[in-house]
Amino acid sequence: MSRLATLIDGKKLANELNEQTKQAVEALSAKGVQPGLAVIIVGEDPASQLYVRNKHRKAAQLGIHSVVKQLPADITQAELLAVVRQLNSDSSIHGILVQSPLPEPLDEHEVTRTISPEKDVDGFHPLNVGLLYTNMKLQYPVACTPKGIMTMLAAYDVPLSGKHAVVVGRSNIVGRPMTALLMQADATVTIANRHTENLKSLTRQADILVVATGVAHLIKAADVKPGATVIDVGMDRDENGKLTGDVDFEAVSQVAGKITPVPGGVGPMTIATLMQQTVELAKWSETSGS
Ligand SMILES: Nc1nc(=O)c2c([nH]1)NC[C@@H]1CN(c3ccc(C(=O)N[C@@H](CCC(=O)O)C(=O)O)cc3)C=[N+]21
Numbered sequence: 001m002s003r004l005a006t007l008i009d010g011k012k013l014a015n016e017l018n019e020q021t022k023q024a025v026e027a028l029s030a031k032g033v034q035p036g037l038a039v040i041i042v043g044e045d046p047a048s049q050l051y052v053r054n055k056h057r058k059a060a061q062l063g064i065h066s067v068v069k070q071l072p073a074d075i076t077q078a079e080l081l082a083v084v085r086q087l088n089s090d091s092s093i094h095g096i097l098v099q100s101p102l103p104e105p106l107d108e109h110e111v112t113r114t115i116s117p118e119k120d121v122d123g124f125h126p127l128n129v130g131l132l133y134t135n136m137k138l139q140y141p142v143a144c145t146p147k148g149i150m151t152m153l154a155a156y157d158v159p160l161s162g163k164h165a166v167v168v169g170r171s172n173i174v175g176r177p178m179t180a181l182l183m184q185a186d187a188t189v190t191i192a193n194r195h196t197e198n199l200k201s202l203t204r205q206a207d208i209l210v211v212a213t214g215v216a217h218l219i220k221a222a223d224v225k226p227g228a229t230v231i232d233v234g235m236d237r238d239e240n241g242k243l244t245g246d247v248d249f250e251a252v253s254q255v256a257g258k259i260t261p262v263p264g265g266v267g268p269m270t271i272a273t274l275m276q277q278t279v280e281l282a283k284w285s286e287t288s289g290s
Contacts, residue, residue: 043073095121148269
């Protein structure tokens with residue numbers, strides 16, 4: 001018996017979230033605060049430039065003040081940090097994002113630590129990561145991809161409390177913060193990585209399976225529990241150069257209960273969440289008086 005899973009439509013949810021963000025921008029702007037986002041991109045990598053252009057376009061559509069700092073690949077670490085510090089002290093900017101990855105030999109971790117935690121729209125600063133892991137009841141930014149995934153799970157009424165969530169991948173931008181958010185939602189969380197033995201025996205136990213490995217079509221139908229919710233964070237290229245995910249979508253959607261597509265799943269929600277969080281940072285900067 002084959003069953004066709006419910007599609008978790010990231011594009012549609014992103015459009016809805018962007019509509020809310022647009023209204024929030026209007027409300028804030030009416031009070032004299034236009035949310036501002038600065039994106040720093042170093043070097044000429046075409047994929048990174050495309051992402052940054054997309055973010056810039058979306059921000060402009062929503063009425064967010066958007067600044068793109070295109071810096072040369074041979075910039076020094078000290079020069080890059082100076083740009084970050086200048087944006088830290090620019091009151092028209094509420095969110096700062098440094099597009100990852102940075103070219104060698106730049107030190108991305110030091111750049112992340114230099115962004116003011118109050119403007120860390122990616123939620124990558126160790127202070128914000130610490131707040132997330134200690135489950136502090138405060139307002140702080142959270143990595144946009146996992147935060148967007150939580151919005152998707154809520155919109156599709158996926159139960160988390162008491163459920164087994166398996167996260168494949170432990171990166172700072174997806175796997176680790178995803179784990180913290182799922183724990184906050186009272187899921188039982190297993191974190192796997194490329195060294196995990198018997199990976200597929202774990203993924204088969206997942207009620208919620210989040211895959212962020214960068215290995216195209218790693219997850220097949222036999223690796224998924226019938227009825228499970230499958231979230232594909234992959235952005236891989238197939239043999240024809242087409243964007244595809246870490247999940248074999250055609251086969252797995254016959255087994256899963258709910259599933260995200262690539263494209264049109266997690267990607268658009270990441271950008272929409274980035275915009276949402278830019279507005280939140282602008283709001284918080286008002287209430288904290290800083
Ligand atoms: N500091 C930093 N923060 C990031 O959030 C960050 C980053 N660096 N570096 C790169 C990754 C990647 N990322 C994506 C966002 C949206 C789509 C997206 O919208 N994808 C569309 C399709 C785009 C296409 O067709 O290529 C989709 O999945 O439907 C993809 C990838 C954010 N990243």
